[in-house]
Structure formats: C-alpha cells, structure tokens
Amino acid sequence: MNNFQNLCIYLILIFTCSFVICQDIPDGRFELSSALINDKIYFFGGATDATNSSNEVFYIDLSSTFDISTPPFKKASTGMPVGDNLGTCVSTPDNSTIYLIGGRMTSTSTAVYKFDPISLQWTIPIINGFNNSFINRNEINAVIDSKGKTYIFCGTDTKPGITTTGSGNWFYEMSIFDTTSMTWSTLPLPTDVLPRVDYTATLLPTGLIIYIGGFTKLTPSSTNTLPSFTDILIFDTKSLSWSNKTASGTTVQQRAGHSAVLTKDGNIIIFGGAKNNVQVYPDLAVLNTNTWIWSVPSNSTVNAPPSLSRASANLYKIYMIITFGRKTSQVAVKPWVYSNNIYIFNTETYSWVSSFNEVSQGAPTNKNGTSTNQGNLPTDNENSSTYKIILYVVISIGCIAFLSGLVVFYKKYCKNRTRLEKNLMSEGLHNSDLHDKEKHSNIVL
Numbered sequence: 001m002n003n004f005q006n007l008c009i010y011l012i013l014i015f016t017c018s019f020v021i022c023q024d025i026p027d028g029r030f031e032l033s034s035a036l037i038n039d040k041i042y043f044f045g046g047a048t049d050a051t052n053s054s055n056e057v058f059y060i061d062l063s064s065t066f067d068i069s070t071p072p073f074k075k076a077s078t079g080m081p082v083g084d085n086l087g088t089c090v091s092t093p094d095n096s097t098i099y100l101i102g103g104r105m106t107s108t109s110t111a112v113y114k115f116d117p118i119s120l121q122w123t124i125p126i127i128n129g130f131n132n133s134f135i136n137r138n139e140i141n142a143v144i145d146s147k148g149k150t151y152i153f154c155g156t157d158t159k160p161g162i163t164t165t166g167s168g169n170w171f172y173e174m175s176i177f178d179t180t181s182m183t184w185s186t187l188p189l190p191t192d193v194l195p196r197v198d199y200t201a202t203l204l205p206t207g208l209i210i211y212i213g214g215f216t217k218l219t220p221s222s223t224n225t226l227p228s229f230t231d232i233l234i235f236d237t238k239s240l241s242w243s244n245k246t247a248s249g250t251t252v253q254q255r256a257g258h259s260a261v262l263t264k265d266g267n268i269i270i271f272g273g274a275k276n277n278v279q280v281y282p283d284l285a286v287l288n289t290n291t292w293i294w295s296v297p298s299n300s301t302v303n304a305p306p307s308l309s310r311a312s313a314n315l316y317k318i319y320m321i322i323t324f325g326r327k328t329s330q331v332a333v334k335p336w337v338y339s340n341n342i343y344i345f346n347t348e349t350y351s352w353v354s355s356f357n358e359v360s361q362g363a364p365t366n367k368n369g370t371s372t373n374q375g376n377l378p379t380d381n382e383n384s385s386t387y388k389i390i391l392y393v394v395i396s397i398g399c400i401a402f403l404s405g406l407v408v409f410y411k412k413y414c415k416n417r418t419r420l421e422k423n424l425m426s427e428g429l430h431n432s433d434l435h436d437k438e439k440h441s442n443i444v445l
C-alpha cells in the first residue's frame with residue numbers, strides 16, 4: 001500500500017470518528033416512551049440488549065431535512081433519574097414540560113418525573129392526592145388534553161426485570177393527572193367496561209379517547225386475550241363516561257404493543273405490534289373515526305419498514321415518525337433484534353418516504369390539495385444548525401492542521417532516509433545494518 005493511500009485512510013477515519021461523536025447513535029430498543037415538543041421528539045428509556053430498563057434520553061430535531069439512513073440522534077448528557085420501560089409520557093400543552101409517567105421504574109419512590117426540555121434536567125413534581133398504588137404501574141399509554149389533564153387507563157404492576165407483558169395484577173381504573181392544578185384522582189371502571197393493557201390511546205378533538213387493541217381480561221381471574229380490532233373502547237373526557245363502537249372494513253389482526261397517531265382529518269393510523277411475539281397483519285392500518293371503517297392504503301406496503309413491536313410513533317406535521325421497536329417476523333425466534341432506525345410515513349400520500357420534503361412539510365393545504373406554503377422554511381432552529389456548521393469547520397481545521405504537520409514530518413523523514421540510504425549504499429552495508437542505522441536516524445530526527 002502506498003503512502004498516499006495510508007494518508008487517505010487516516011483522513012477518512014478521523015472524519016468518521018468526528019461524525020460518529022457528533023451523532024450519538026443509540027442502541028436499538030423497544031418499550032420506550034416518547035414525546036414531541038415543538039420540533040423535537042424526545043425518547044426515554046426502553047429495553048435494549050444491555051438493559052431491561054434504560055435511563056437514556058435521546059432526541060431528534062425535525063426542523064431540518066435528514067435522510068432516514070442517517071437519523072440525527074442526540075443523546076442528553078444527563079440520563080433519567082431512573083431506568084424505565086413500558087411507561088408513558090406526555091408533553092404539556094404549552095410545550096414547557098414532559099412528564100414521564102409510570103413504567104417498570106428501577107426506583108419505586110414515585111411514578112412521575114418532570115423533564116425540562118430546555119435544560120434537559122429532571123425533578124420530582126409534587127402532586128396533590130397522588131395515589132401511591134400507582135407506583136410501578138406499567139403497560140400503559142397516556143393522553144393529555146388541551147387543558148393539561150392526563151388520562152391513564154388501567155395498567156399492571158409487573159416488576160422491573162420481568163420481561164413478560166400482560167401478567168401481574170391489573171388495575172380496573174382511570175387515573176387522572178391534572179398537570180395544571182397538579183392534582184391526581186382515580187376513577188374506578190364501571191362493571192361493564194373490560195380492562196386493557198398495552199393498548200393505544202388516541203384523544204380526538206371532540207374529547208373522546210379511543211382505545212384500540214392490547215390485552216384484555218373477561219374476569220379478573222381469567223387469562224388475558226387480545227380484543228378484536230372491531231371492538232373500539234371509548235372514554236368521554238367531558239362526561240367521564242364509557243361507550244363502545246363496532247368498527248368494520250378490512251380485517252385487522254388483534255395485537256398488543258402497536259403504536260398509533262391521529263391525523264388532522266380524524267384518521268387513526270396504527271402500526272406494528274405483535275401477537276405472542278409474532279408479526280401481525282396488516283402492519284399498517286387506518287381507522288376513520290367518522291365512519292369507524294378500517295382500511296389499508298395501497299401505498300402503505302411500498303418501501304415499508306420491517307414489522308416492529310413496541311416502537312414509538314409521533315405525528316410531526318404530515319409525517320408519522322416511527323422510531324425504535326423490536327423486529328417481529330412470522331416466527332418468534334430469539335435473540336430479539338431491536339431497531340435504532342427512524343421510518344417516516346407521509347399521511348397525505350399514505351406512503352413511506354426516505355426523507356422530509358421541506359417545502360411540503362406541514363404546509364397548510366387547501367381543499368384541492370394545493371400547497372399554500374410559499375416556500376418559507378422554519379427558521380427557529382438556525383442557531384443550532386449554525387453551531388453545528390461551526391463545530392464541523394473547527395473539527396475540519398483541526399484535522400487539516402494535524403495532517404499537514406504529519407505530511408511535513410513524513411517528508412522530512414523521507415528526505416533523511418533517502419540521504420541515509422545513499423550514504424549507506426556507497427559504504428556497501430547490508431540491509432540489517434541499514435535497519436539499525438534507520439532506527440538511529442529516527443532518533444536523531
């Protein structure tokens with residue numbers, strides 16, 4: 001290999017290293033919690049190959065374009081005060097705070113932690129009337145309304161370090177955490193409402209919470225089953241009452257650990273999940289909450305990601321962002337494979353895309369679907385991208401300076417060596433002696 005090649009490899013290595021350091025690539029994981037605030041999605045904990053209850057916090061900035069092959073993960077330097085999986089989190093309506101609620105927490109002193117997305121710091125909030133029986137509540141999914149009231153349905157008390165789901169004691173109640181008045185209350189379930197865990201919860205603008213899938217139990221002592229996807233459970237946050245809807249349309253296989261988002265036009269898009277750790281079909285389905293009809297958009301199978309269970313899903317503008325999750329397939333084979341990828345689903349064309357299209361990104365559209373955005377891109381993140389560019393420039397200058405030094409050193413070395421070799425040749429010395437002299441010459445140099 002010639003010296004130029006060596007130099008190139010060295011250069012590439014340095015740049016790769018600085019790139020990797022800036023990117024904070026997370027381990028694959030599932031059973032995490034996530035929340036969207038402004039242009040950032042925060043990811044909390046989850047289970048990885050290395051731990052059942054991670055305390056790591058990652059986030060991604062969605063204000064600039066990226067390709068799904070290079071997701072721009074950042075790791076918060078301070079982790080959570082506890083490890084956590086199978087919990088839930090909500091962001092307050094003013095986007096000032098994220099509450100991490102429940103999950104298989106590695107400490108059982110409380111079940112609610114407060115996260116400040118600006119300082120990335122954690123505190124334990126004081127909640128009036130907090131119900132201590134909620135400690136260690138997991139396999140839950142919370143929603144928060146526009147007034148800051150959080151609704152958390154059922155859950156189990158399965159301990160951290162146990163990897164099964166749907167087991168443990170189940171709680172027949174709706175826990176309500178008002179993040180405005182900082183009060184807690186517990187509503188028991190009426191006898192005609194069956195409990196659920198590992199469901200999805202979606203709040204409609206009308207104040208109805210739509211519960212889909214997960215596990216249920218016919219009686220407290222019976223084994224758990226997966227409710228049909230035609231069986232939609234509804235809680236009205238205005239009247240605090242329960243009702244049912246029977247959905248029709250395409251058959252959607254029962255599952256737990258799926259994810260859901262709500263689009264602006266009232267469609268709930270569900271993705272992934274599993275039944276006995278096995279892949280379920282279809283991977284992606286849409287429930288129209290006006291007609292209660294399930295459908296599978298034809299575009300949604302093109303360029304689709306692998307089937308994932310207990311991933312995170314967030315709607316950012318017109319995009320459903322799927323992150324992490326355990327890969328599922330037609331047979332449940334260990335070792336499990338955890339994803340650290342991001343997949344992006346355009347909820348207007350119902351198709352998977354490999355990057356954001358900045359111009360169409362969340363542009364308000366009129367009735368005939370024409371974009372009314374004049375091409376003005378969001379600018380509130382200019383500071384952070386400027387910082388990034390400066391960082392890269394500084395790193396690059398550092399690298400170039402270092403390499404220039406190296407080249408000067410190398411040239412000097414070559415020159416000395418040539419001179420030395422010439423001298424040695426004329427003196428008629430052997431190769432072994434040459435090496436000795438070479439070593440010597442290095443020291444002199």
Ligand SMILES: *[C@@H]1O[C@H](CO)[C@@H](O)[C@H](O)[C@H]1NC(C)=O
Nearest residue numbers: 036037038039040093094095
């Ligand atoms: C909070 O962030 C969400 C998600 O980007 C955004 O839709 C919403 O308008 C923000 N709310 C406020 C009050 O800034």
Ligand SMILES: *[C@@H]1O[C@H](CO)[C@@H](O)[C@H](O)[C@H]1NC(C)=O
Nearest residue numbers: 048049050051052161162163
């Ligand atoms: C997770 O918990 C299970 C069951 O307790 C245990 O066997 C396994 O070693 C744990 N995994 C890790 C990575 O700690």
Ligand SMILES: *[C@@H]1O[C@H](CO)[C@@H](O)[C@H](O)[C@H]1NC(C)=O
Nearest residue numbers: 131132133134171173185186
């Ligand atoms: C606290 O929760 C338990 C069950 O989880 C329930 O029995 C009890 O009534 C709740 N306490 C209050 C004050 O609501």
Ligand SMILES: *[C@@H]1O[C@H](CO)[C@@H](O)[C@H](O)[C@H]1NC(C)=O
Nearest residue numbers: 190192193194242243244245
């Ligand atoms: C839901 O529907 C079932 C029958 O499909 C019924 O037995 C149950 O009482 C209903 N629950 C509510 C809250 O309406």
Ligand SMILES: *[C@@H]1O[C@H](CO)[C@@H](O)[C@H](O)[C@H]1NC(C)=O
Nearest residue numbers: 297298299300348349350351
């Ligand atoms: C399918 O995707 C294509 C290209 O993204 C788009 O033009 C088309 O309208 C989509 N079809 C539906 C039914 O949304």
Ligand SMILES: *[C@@H]1O[C@H](CO)[C@@H](O)[C@H](O)[C@H]1NC(C)=O
Nearest residue numbers: 365366367368369370371372
């Ligand atoms: C789309 O709607 C706008 C205003 O509503 C109208 O001016 C325009 O002609 C329409 N375009 C098409 C292709 O229908």
